[in-house]
């Protein structure tokens with residue numbers, strides 16, 4: 269028997285290393301569109317992240333807690349569509365900043381559709397102010413001693429400063 273998927277539940281997956289103001293913008297937008305959203309951090313054992321999964325969860329928790337009542341946080345490994353099916357979600361949300369994101373995102377969305385046709389990918393655009401903000405650039409700026417003020421939540425700025433002090 270086929271599982272019924274919840275039309276109201278979406279997954280917003282990502283690495284979130286670290287969460288940026290662009291991610292928060294997308295979280296806010298999808299919290300208005302869907303009844304429930306699971307922000308799901310990929311446990312990626314291949315990459316060497318700047319922040320551990322626990323640190324990323326803690327930062328996400330502190331910026332979403334109380335502000336978004338319909339957002340929950342989780343971690344996952346394996347295929348995203350398998351995770352989404354386990355949660356009975358009907359949609360995967362991905363943020364698209366510029367055309368340059370589109371090619372990779374389209375490829376991923378179509379591959380996910382091939383793997384699981386019942387799950388739709390929904391692309392959302394963040395505010396223009398965040399169209400050039402990425403976790404990768406934030407990490408690079410931090411590594412090179414630059415300021416990431418305004419690009420990430422204050423708690424992330426603080427965590428970056430703590431890392432620098434280590």
Ligand code: PNS
Pocket residue numbers: 281282283284310346347348349375376377379380
């Ligand atoms: O924040 P990111 O790094 O752009 O997120 C990428 C993510 C986590 C969405 C993607 O790597 C993913 O879904 N990984 C899980 C493994 C998977 O399902 N791979 C097949 C994708 S078509």
